[in-house]
Amino acid sequence: MATVIEQAKEQMGKSVEATKENFTGIRTGRANPALLNGLTVEYYGVPTPIKAVATIGVPEPRTLAVTPYDASQANAVEKAIRDSDLGVSPRREGSVIYATMPELTEERRKEYVKIAKTKAEEGKVAVRNIRRKAKETIDKSVKDGDMGEDDGDRQLKELDKITKQFTDELDSLLETKQKEIMEV
Numbered sequence: 001m002a003t004v005i006e007q008a009k010e011q012m013g014k015s016v017e018a019t020k021e022n023f024t025g026i027r028t029g030r031a032n033p034a035l036l037n038g039l040t041v042e043y044y045g046v047p048t049p050i051k052a053v054a055t056i057g058v059p060e061p062r063t064l065a066v067t068p069y070d071a072s073q074a075n076a077v078e079k080a081i082r083d084s085d086l087g088v089s090p091r092r093e094g095s096v097i098y099a100t101m102p103e104l105t106e107e108r109r110k111e112y113v114k115i116a117k118t119k120a121e122e123g124k125v126a127v128r129n130i131r132r133k134a135k136e137t138i139d140k141s142v143k144d145g146d147m148g149e150d151d152g153d154r155q156l157k158e159l160d161k162i163t164k165q166f167t168d169e170l171d172s173l174l175e176t177k178q179k180e181i182m183e184v
Contacts, residue, residue, distance in 0.1 A: 004141075005158055008134035012127045012166040019123030019170060026112050026119070027086070028180045031064045031101050033057070041080045043073060050080060062101045071095040104181075112181045120174040124167050131163040 024034035033056040040047040041054075050056070054068040054077055068077050074095045081090045081099050088099040104112070135156060142152035 004134050004137050005155060005162065008130050008159060009162050011130045012162065015123050015126040015130065016166055016169055016173070018126075019119055020173060022119040022122075023116060023173065023177050026116050026177065026181070027101070027104070028112075028177075029062070029101075029104055029183055031058050031060070031062050031099075033064065035086060035101075036064065036066070036081070036084075039080050039084050041073065041076045043076065050077060053077065059098075060100075064099045064101070066090075066097040066099065068095060068097075109181050113178050116174060116177045116181065120170050120177075123170045127163060127166045127170070131159060134159055 024032065025037055027035055033051075036050050036056055039050040041050050042048075043053050050066070053070065053073055054066045057065040057067070059065050066077055066081065068074050074092065074097060078090050078092055078097050081088060081097060086099070087102055090097045090099045092098075138147070138152050138155050138159070141147040142149055147155075
């Protein structure tokens with residue numbers, strides 16, 4: 001029955017990874033190629049992720065350089081960046097599009113911290129849901145007689161320990177992200 005614990009641990013790890021991925025899309029004072037992850041470009045009539053049609057570099061701390069693989073798509077890429085909620089005005093030099101991130105105001109930083117807290121809480125809820133399902137499975141095994149009560153209690157304690165470990169990791173990720181966002 002240790003597989004229930006192992007499965008829960010694996011799923012909780014995936015939730016933490018998903019939360020980390022969500023955090024990369026939240027803007028800090030520095031430019032990060034992950035900021036463009038959610039953007040799509042109309043590529044020959046098909047909505048395509050921007051990272052599939054262009055390379056994204058960081059030539060300066062607050063600037064992203066986006067170079068479309070197909071130079072004829074530069075206008076579409078520029079439009080996608082301009083229409084995004086990043087608050088940048090892209091400028092073009094040949095087929096390279098530069099997007100300079102504006103300085104973040106204190107108010108905007110606080111908004112980003114709230115978004116980060118929401119993402120972290122979503123991660124914690126996912127971890128707790130995984131714990132609940134694993135607990136139900138263990139309780140059912142004890143009730144059906146597939147496992148002794150002592151073994152069930154031991155596994156529940158192990159499950160609680162793992163759950164705490166993952167929620168603490170999410171808290172620490174949030175704290176790091178908050179510092180990053182508030183750093184001027």
